[in-house]
């Protein structure tokens with residue numbers, strides 16, 4: 001299958017797309033339709049000639065926006081569509097060709113991801129209506145972590161909550177962790193070893209990978225567990241919910257909004273969820289920004305240290321995501337907070353490896369390696385779509 005794969009990532013009011021050619025050296029057409037349903041809906045992107053464009057969509061819904069996206073695509077038409085689906089539950093352990101039964105199963109799994117799966121499905125339905133003859137594949141954020149052993153995925157809760165309601169840790173950012181760990185296995189001489197990956201974007205998660213398989217990860221039943229994120233709290237005492245309910249009379253919806261939208265870097269700093277803004281403010285000694293960055297880095301180090309227990313051997317740590325790829329000061333602070341791991345950061349390589357560069361940032365001693373690898377979730381989704389269709393042609 002040599003033609004490009006169209007990758008679709010559909011949110012509740014947005015569609016992100018990329019037309020991914022098989023040859024990674026070729027440019028990609030890509031874009032984002034946002035604020036769908038609103039009067040200020042807009043499509044921005046890069047066309048087949050590499051030119052940026054922006055056009056109003058005037059209240060367009062997902063199906064209308066998808067039709068405009070398809071009209072805009074130039075060059076060879078896609079051979080298949082790969083959809084990012086957030087939650088695959090325990091049923092989906094890898095990329096899966098979409099048919100009516102799979103659609104129903106994704107709908108059922110929606111109970112575990114009520115904010116994400118229904119929005120993803122809107123994109124699937126709109127694309128199926130426009131491209132009835134094209135093979136369409138679902139690639140799940142959770143699938144890469146289906147290799148976790150029970151000791152990593154079970155919560156210490158009564159068994160029936162797991163058996164009857166699927167309450168367990170699933171993990172997310174699977175396409176990113178799969179891509180980055182695959183890439184480091186390819187680049188490093190310690191191929192197929194033990195890696196800790198820190199994906200630090202607006203959402204943040206860590207993952208321990210042993211011989212290409214995820215063995216533990218920081219996100220859980222939902223993407224709220226684990227690290228401090230842009231607006232998400234990450235781990236808090238589970239007793240907090242009852243405390244806020246009893247003491248402040250807060251509803252579950254109120255607490256959910258607090259933990260998902262008002263916490264994390266934004267809550268701690270009181271000014272922003274954006275690391276660039278916080279680094280500027282911290283340079284001017286804003287106490288909230290300084291504290292937010294300190295807690296953020298400490299919690300990453302703590303999570304990496306905890307996940308290292310799942311690896312027989314630690315070959316290295318990889319940073320990715322908007323913060324992991326660019327914020328060299330954050331990387332340095334995380335490494336500094338792990339003094340007993342024998343890590344040796346090269347200050348020069350660390351400072352120079354920013355802005356989408358891939359490379360090693362350790363000082364080359366015998367200890368674990370340190371890497372920065374820009375993530376490519378769209379590329380991974382296209383790769384898995386291609387691989388599935390070549391193994392099981394229609």
Ligand code: ADP
Nearest residue numbers: 200201202203273274275276321322323326327
């Ligand atoms: P998403 O999870 O939405 O895909 P990204 O992976 O793009 O997000 O990461 C967004 C985060 O990356 C923001 O906090 C942003 O401030 C941070 N970031 C991007 N560039 C830089 C930079 N040069 N220095 C520090 N942080 C950066």
